[in-house]
Amino acid sequence: MTTTKFIDIDFSKIESDRMRLNVGPQHPSTHGVLRLEVELDGEVVTNVIPHIGYLHRCFEKIAENMNYQQVIPYVDRMDYISSMNNELPYVMAVEKLLGIKVPEKVEYIRVIMAELNRIANHQIAVATFGLDAGAFTPFLYLFRDREYILWIFEKASGGRLLFNYFWVGGLANDVYPTFKEDVLNIVKQVRKTNKEIEELLIYNKIFIDRTANIGVLPADVAINYGCSGPVLRGSGVKFDLRKDDPYSIYDRFDFDIPVGTGEVGTVGDCWDRNIVRMREMEQSCRIIEQAVAQMPDSGDVQAAIPKKIRPPKGEVYFRAENPKGELGFYIISDGKDKPYRVKGRAPSFVNLSVLPEISKGYLFADLIVILGSIDIVLGEVDR
Amino acid sequence: MTYEEIHKILKEKFGDSVGELVNNPPSDPYVEVSAEKLFDICLELRDNPELDFDYLMCLSGVDFPENLQVVYHLYSMNKKHKFVLKVTVPKDNPKVPSIERIWRSADWHEREAYDLFGIIFEGHHNLIRIFLPYDWEGHPLRKDYKEPETYHGMRVPY
């Protein structure tokens, strides 16, 4: 399938007065409080300067004054739409420092929760991406489904958005009795809606025209900029920490890594980044099904850990595959009950830095689509 | 490649600028390098086909009681190996060469370290604050940081 080339004019050759447009911090499609200083030549973007920090609360400084367990709620608030995925690398980093192993059941529940949250995150990403392109209805279909996932989280942890569910050495509490059935129902529902979304949005001619061949990010540039997650995989790089640097029990499951193939345009365009997210939801469904089948019914949900967590002196960098990319925590312990230094390597922060590189020379409407395809959460960018 | 092999290659090439490999689990092994040679070492790490570190995972500043430290976590997409570099600089003259030209991801990470720790990355094309307002005073992640009473007439402590 090929797309029509609409304009064969080289915009860079047409010179006119430049206009500086301030997009944000309050703007419908900056996905939070991001401010973009855009230089426009007519409708063509000639430069973009992102200004971030409007949500900065210096989580790293706060973490230095909290003990290890108390940091978890702050970690939740980094990427607030995939909190389970944020907690996972943090607790695993601390567990690695402590040198403890969590019970089998905990590992399975963590994986199921993380994958459910990955689906929820990708649903928001695809929904808001559609909204950026002007399609409102798929947005509500996906939000309806996300609600079902949030119900499971609410039943299990008590929170809809910020869970504080994964604790160092285990979980806050065990899951409820009908957990497995609920999860399998969700998987069914997600597959059904995804099929609908593919027909309604993904393969819509207008949507393809809007997103294919736009914001092309070549693989080498993506790696050099440190991009990860769907942004990197959209450029055709088969890199997923769940496979390439396995953590938890991901090596026990059979799943594929979807990559961008340039199905309707160029490899690494906005459409590819979006379709990677769609396909990843399917892979997450597969992981969940396998995990539910293998999960032991009984068992402890807390490993035996000392009451006060005092890791030995040392440092650890632990990374995990967040829905948005590689989320790493660099924790330095000085032997006390509070971390000496916690650094969060936020995927949105790094992915956003590539925006000026890939949006030059496209039209202003494309800039919004490109920004939507990167899928940032400002809570994580600003930390 | 293991940490030891990578360390050996670097040691052969750069001699005394590369420190000993420190390995005490569960911490990741790391190598201290001198600030003067950092840029060349990073270039070697990226461009040597045996090492092929094309991905800078993380760049973190750390404030120790005596000095400041910058930690580089590197990864190779093709060879799937990791490496950790550390650079220690004194507090009164915290200057580290910028590696932004080698890995573009260092651009914002270095701005962050400058913003929060006051580490100056020499050769960075646009070393300005990234999270805090451009006219903010002080570097909050330093252990001796005292937050100002007011900022433009607004009370800061909340």
Next chain:
Amino acid sequence: MEVFNIFDKLLGENILSALVSVILPLIFLIIYALIAILGELKISAWIQERLGPMRTGPYGILQPLAEVVKLIQKEDIVPAGANKLLFNLAPYIIFAGSFAGFAVIPFTAAFVPAEINIGLFYVFAVGAFAVIGIVMGGWASNNKYSLLGAMRSASQMISYEIPGALVILSAAVLANSLDMQKITALQSGPFWNWFLFGGPGDWSKIWILPFTVLLSLIYMVSSLAETNRTPFDIPEGESELVAGYHTEYSGMKFAMFFFAEYSNMFIIASILAVVFLGGWNSPFGSFMSGFWWGIFWFIIKAMFIVFIQIWLRWTLPRVRVDQLMYLGWKVLLPFSLVCFIFISLYRIVY
């Protein structure tokens, strides 16, 4: 000449009959706008598996009234750097342009507010008036988003007038008239006499049948673009331009833009209904036809087209500005030209 305005007959050709002829469409427009707003809310809710407004009145049917009351109460803000005169004038110019179109809409066989024999041409002329208002409002707001929206809107509306006008020209060639009342009257009889199906005539019209169907589709698309409805709502594309040319407007002035949009939707729907769907004619020949049935059929047909516009809005994504121009100049214009030539040839031969 036959007198089409029933009030001229009843009251005589004086100022009173003229007033009644003007006020009736205005009342109709207000009622229609309230219904259309409610329709938009409810249809979008239905498409999106929501309930829509449910609190104001039974099933939320009073919601549009509540919104009007809210808009009237709102503070009327004029930005500090705005050109006050043009800023205040713009919404009324836009509304005046769209309301003026109602002058020639034939609601039924015996009532058209102003009887002129170049009705179609007139609708197009006053419809183009809206561009002035939009550019005026966009420029006077002293806001870059408004300016960008106005620039886009001007190029878009002017580009899409051309295929639209060609469609109307073809219809005029077929009907031998620009008078909307005459065009409607020509299509009397069963529904295969509508111009959508080639118009009245013998079996030879089978030659132009594909062209008339295509023409009606072209008019549908280009009129969507002319009224800035999704998928062509790029002048106010909220994800990039916040609200386009009416970013800075609030209160009643915003309501005027809103009102003008709905009234424009009805005007293009009624042009489509008159030119291609037989206007106030019953689809079943003489069955269910007459003065009151005429009003019924006309409004049903127009509302169906308004429904299609709402339906499209909640289904499709938005196109980009260059894609819009591509569609207008490189797709719709050649196709409408081809249709026009074939229909003219048909008229010469038969």
